Amino acid sequence: MRKRSNSEMTRRELLKTVAGAAVAGAAGAGISPAQAQQSSARQPAKEPAKEPMDVIYAKTRPVDDPACRYTGFAPGTRVENGMRIEHDVAVKMRDGVTIYTDIYRPEGARNVPAIIAWSPYGKQVMEREVRGVGQGTGYGLTKISPYTKAEGPDPLYWCKQGYAVINPDARGAYKSEGNVRFANAGEGQDAHDLIEWLAKQDWSNGKVGMTGNSWLALSQWFTAAEQPPHLAAIAPWEGWTDFYRHMMAHGGIPEVGFTGRLVQGRCGTGNVDDVVAMIHKYPLMNEYWEDKIVRLERINVPASITANFKHFHALGSLEAFRKIPTRNKWLRIINNFEWPDYYDPAIVEELRRFFDRYLKDIKNDWELTPRVRLAVLNPGGLDQLNRTEKEWPLARTQYEKLYLDGATMTLSAQPVARESQARYKSEAPPMTHPWTPPNTGFVNFTVKFDRDTELTGYLKLRLWVEADGADDLDLFVYVQKLDRRGEWLPSKVLGFDHPGAQGWLRVSHRELDPARSTPSEPFLLHRRQQFLKPKEIVPVEIGIWPTSMFWHAGQQLRLVVSGHFRREMPPSWWETFNYEVRNRGEHIIHTGGKYDSHLLVPKIPV
Secondary structure (H helix, E strand, O other), X not given: OOXXXXXXXXXXXXXHOOOOOOOOOOXXXXXXXXXXXXXXXXXXXXXXXXXXXXXOEEEOEOOOOHHHOOOOOOOEEEEEOOEEEEEEEEEEOOOOOEEEEEEEEEOOOXXXXXXXXXXXXXXXXXXXXXXXXXXXXXXXXXXXXXXXXXXXXXXXXXXXXXOEEEEEEOOOOEOOOOOEOOOOHHHHHHHHHHHHHHHOOOOEEEEEEEEEEOHHHHHHHHHXXXXXXXXXXXXXXXXXXXXXXXXXXXXXXXXXXHXXXXXXXXEEOOXXXXXXXXXXXXXXXXXXXXXXXXXXXXXXXXXXXXXXXOOOOHHHHHHHHHHOOOOOEEEEEEOOOHHHHHOOHHHHHHHHHXXXXXXXXXXXXXXXXXXXXXXXXXXXXXXOXXXXXXXXXXXOOEEEEEEEEOOOOEEEOOOOOOOEEEEEEOOOOOOXXXXXXXXXXXXXXXXXXXXXXXXXXXXXXXXXXXXXXXXXXXXXXXXXXXXXXXXXXXXXXXXXXXXXEEEEEEHHHOOEOOOOOXXXXXXXXXXXXXXXXOOOOEEEEEEEEEEEEEEOOOOEEEXXXXXXXXXXXXXXXXXXXXXXXXXXXXXXXXXXXXXXXXXXXXXXOO
16 A cells, blocks of 8 residues: 655545634535535525616617527417427516516426526527537537527427426516626526516426526526525536636636627627626625625525536536535536537436426436536546546545646655746747747646546645736646646547646735635635735745546646636637736746745545
């Protein structure tokens, strides 16, 4: 048996280093005792959402803009393919605003449960999105009916299974009244009102579920936190739970590309919450951004959760699984993109079993489904290694520190005695190939594993940094797999190279919340900016996306520390992120001696 090095510790030992933290009874669901205690107390429901402060709005696209692909406002009913289809049904919200929804239900059926696909993306299929799904799955358009809402369930399938599918235009979208709400509690309250309206319809059995990808997932978190009485189950595929920390300002660095497209792409007759303008006006945490954090402790309905280590939604999905207090929760971590997974026939059948259990009360032994199913990435080897687990994160994790050495540009399991530096020009260089010379603007540290190694869980990078020529630094870090020759072995997303587990930090945002941080998961406050003085060297902690990856003996781990976001060349079709950086001059990383710069990795015994 291998003797454990001094730099390794189990997850239990790691948590014991946090003052006041107790592990017993909480590891099973990955919930800290403080979180479990907080979750057990029912919180009072919020009043109807109020605009928290001076919100900046952008004008939505007019619905007749060709980019909106609007099929027109046409209230009415028809019967087609065994479905009763009701278009543009008016539903009034608690504040008097009217939204419009399409309803697909089995013709002539009563006692029918409903499934909501909530988003501002349009009530009917958007050709571009469906073609993306078709390309990702190999199905082509014929496998997804034209009734399907983008990233939502196919009504033709679900109506045949005895369900109604509800495709609303969220507040402010297309002809629905009001302004588009952007991932906040108010959106959850609107969906709450729709659920309670549906439960009163003469065809309804009184049970409502929700499902869908991305926005259709994050809306489920906000809705479930409102605790509508007739919401019976949710099935979110990949969705944020803290919009500021998970998307808008990773590590405090504003992202205006992808989020800008989300704002600019909204169609309606009113306005849309302009999150890009708001991050410029309010770069620090305040009540506006807090309203975009889901109150996970209030979610008490059964949940079938899908996550993906290669997707920017991963943090939200995994955090939700850990923190929602219901015991009826399941986590599936996949190896492909959410679209092909969501429309895979086998996965659709599995989702039906989940809804059959909780929306139809069919005793089908769903509860025997493994609590956690995990895809261990293994690029360059066999297909991903799939297995079941009992909890997330894994209780048997052994944390190990890999120390940076700026003299040799390596990582070592033992502390480095000699002080040294690694430096790079912080400005983004011209794009050639993102990971190899002659690119500048980053440094690499590598370690070769002498035995098979699996890393599964949360990684953290501790760095001692200095800015030469500036009072702030924006850091982008990546953990990657190399083969025995040192060539990069990327995992893939729809055929494109994925850059690896990622972390971000604006150093002026480095202040941590000591009550919520753990040794492996730093939690940034984002309440103030702490700028650097000339020649000041400070320690920072950078949380890195959780991952699960396998290295064979002789393969290498590469840590990339960069001053800019790393894109593929040519850029992936979905990779539209644009971070507004402050970098100038050189970044200096101090290692060795009193500068204990290290990468904390979650090793799983193999």
